[in-house]
Amino acid sequence: MNPHVPGRAMPSRRLFLGAAAATTAALAVDLSLGAPPAHAADSAYVMGYFTESPSGLGTDYGLHLAVSTDSLDWTPLNQNNPVVTPTAGAGGLRDPFIMRKRDGGFIVLATDLKGTDWGHNSQTIHVWDSADLRTFTNYRRPHLHDMVTHSWAPEAFWDASRGQYAILYSAVNSTGHNVLMVNHTSDFTTVSAPQVFFDPGYDVIDGDMAVGVNGVNHLYFKRNGTLVGARSTSLNPGSFTPFGTAVSHGGTEAPTLVKSLTSNTWYLWGDTYTPNGVLYAWQTTDLAAGTWTPVDQKLYTHPVNAKHCTIAPITAAEHGNLLARWGAPAWNRLKSYNHPARYVRHADYLARIDTYPFDPYTDAQWKLVPGLADSSGVSFQSVSHPTRYLRHYDYQVRLDANDGTAVFAQDATFHRVAGLADASWSSFRSHNHPTRYIRHSGYALRVDPVGTATDRADATFSVGH
Incomplete structure (x- = not known):
């Protein structure tokens, strides 16, 4: 489906429950508001997503995780x-x-x-249970409705007034445009008859909820390529x-609300259209x-090729266990520090x-190995061309075979x-020309002396994933 045709839209995901907090005192959760169980040790986050890249080299429609x-x-x-x-x-x-879940x-x-x-x-939708996000069990596909339409971007929240979970998703009903539907369930296997949850009279998809925030429930959704809120x-x-x-x-879709575990800040993540899309974040x-x-x-770096994310709080132990498992x-x-939408990559060596984003996306992936001339330094080995390393030649940085x-x-x-x-970032000084640093100039990398504030910004990078 073409996401730019009125009344037609791409599917997405989202939904973060309530406000987990950073300290035990702040975790006096009022279950009457439908918030999740208190987890005093919550201090980290897990993201779920699928992947797409511009030419499909990084596309995979399975569940991916990041922490x-x-x-x-x-x-x-x-x-x-x-x-x-x-x-x-x-x-x-x-x-x-x-x-x-509440258990x-x-x-x-x-x-x-x-x-x-x-x-x-x-x-139907896909459903798994997981005790720890290291194993996935009881795979099933509950049937949500009998309409000749889809069941996009399913999410869930606990509805204390019903004593059940609500499954929220996008579908086209008799109105002829996408609305947010809801089914209720106790086990994500047997579900109630569908109801229209939110129909403002125009096409909406990708509902994401924050339940019971100061007595108010917040719903974010996509409308005409923007992320919009509603409340009740x-x-x-x-x-x-x-x-x-x-x-x-x-054009943006897939709102994801996330409450900081250490401050009063909320983040709203959104995903731009097409395989050329990027995750962006807003705050309040x-x-x-x-x-x-x-x-x-x-301030943020999302996983490469990540699309339509979901974010949930986890404990430090769960964070460590996920890293140990996967x-x-x-x-x-x-x-780049001063061009943070840009990443170091090789093109034509x-x-x-x-x-x-760009393809091949692996052209921007590097193994930082002990320096070839000095093990206290670092050399950049290409992932896509593992016999080649970044080196300078006539002060130009290029990818050459060792x-x-x-x-x-x-x-x-x-x-x-x-x-x-910025001392929290990194710069890279040449081993054999120690007055010169890797920097970009006209977007090309060089090793040059660094003197001005612009030079210093050009020579500063984050090392992440």
Whole structure:
């Protein structure tokens, strides 16, 4: 389906329950508001997503996971490969959603759709149980409705007034446009008859909820390529009223609300259209105001090729166990400090910074290995061309095959130091030209002397994933 045709829209995901807090005192959760069980040790986050890249090289319609300690800087797990993939229905998923259930375990929901076959009208969704997001059990596909339409971007929340979970999703009903539907369930296997949950009279998809925030329930959704809010003091179908100011970064969908575990800050993540899409984030300290400020891209890095994310709080132990089970990537990406939408990559064997996303996406992945000329330094081994390393030649940085000579080893060795523009970032000093640093100039990488503030910013990078 073409996402730019009125009344037609791409599916997505989302839903973060309530406000987990950073301290035991702040975790006096009022279950009457439908908030999740208190987890005093919650101090980290897990993200679920699927992947797409511009030419499809990084596309995979399985469940991918990443972890973070601040909900902004993400470490993909399992080398950014899926941890589980549907075995029935369309054979793939979009729009995964992860929620901690009231028994302490997790439920995983997802759209039954592989790729972009928008005409695939599945009345079912994918569901797994998981005790720890390291194993996934009881795979099933509950039937939500009998309409000739889809069941996109399923999410869930606990409705205390009914003593059941609510499954929220997008479908076209008799109105002829997408609305948000709801079914209620105790086990995510047997569900109630569907009801229209939210129909403001125009096309809406991708509902994401924050339940029981100061007695108010907040619903964010996609409308005409923007992320818009609605709210209600109840969870009754038809009770939500739109409010606030819409946000977007171009055409944007898939809102994801996340409450910081250490401050009063809320984050709203959104996903731009098409395989060329990017995750962006906004923030507010007043969810009730309905106004958002873009987060500086210097402050967050999402997993490569990630689409339509879901974010849920986890404990430090769960964070560590997920890393132990699935492993952190064996590679890194380097992000420019003063052009944070751009990453270091090679193109035609020349090093440069280019705007993400691009294919081959592996051209921007590097193994930081002990320096070829000095093991206290670092050399950048290409993931896509593992016999080649970044080295300088006539002060230009390029990707060359290691010829085994001492000159090559020295040209390909750099010393990582505190960022010249920001000490929390990194700069890389040439081993054999110690007054010169890797920097970008006209987006091409060079080793140059650094003197001005602009030079220092050009020579500063983050090392992440």
